[in-house]
Amino acid sequence: MAMETASNPLFHALASGFLVQLSKVLTFLLREKKINVRRFVETGGMPSSHAASVSALSTCVALREGVDSVLFNVVLFFSLVVMYDAAGLRRAAGRQASLLNRILHEHIQLRGAPHERLRELLGHTPLEVLVGAIIGVLFSIAIYRTPGGP
Numbered sequence: 001m002a003m004e005t006a007s008n009p010l011f012h013a014l015a016s017g018f019l020v021q022l023s024k025v026l027t028f029l030l031r032e033k034k035i036n037v038r039r040f041v042e043t044g045g046m047p048s049s050h051a052a053s054v055s056a057l058s059t060c061v062a063l064r065e066g067v068d069s070v071l072f073n074v075v076l077f078f079s080l081v082v083m084y085d086a087a088g089l090r091r092a093a094g095r096q097a098s099l100l101n102r103i104l105h106e107h108i109q110l111r112g113a114p115h116e117r118l119r120e121l122l123g124h125t126p127l128e129v130l131v132g133a134i135i136g137v138l139f140s141i142a143i144y145r146t147p148g149g150p
Helices: 009-032 049-065 070-087 089-106 126-143
Strands: none
Touching: 009 049, 009 126, 049 070, 049 126, 070 126
16 A cells, blocks of 8 residues: 555545445345445444444544644534534434334324335434444544655
């Protein structure tokens, strides 16, 4: 891996998110004994790829620019917003979708074709976000190389 790639924050964010999503596909394959490629692009589940990506991004920026830099502070702020959103707002939307699906199925008999179910797995539990964040930090630390280093 070239030095430039190993210390590129965008690479850290994309690669970390990609690997976490790939792990979801492989976990599904091992558990269900079938391939579900949609798991590669679906949101929700363990661990959070959003948290992994933004944590990897923040960690790489911290390693490159220092934790006192304005850039790190901006990236960290937005990373925290993304993680809060994943565990808060999107999780609440998923719970609402679950409730609406149950209401439509159990209490309202719709005429015509069956209704399309709302997606329920939208957000993450706090544990899924925490695990994703830890993966992102460890990923960046593991692949980061200082310019002019080994």
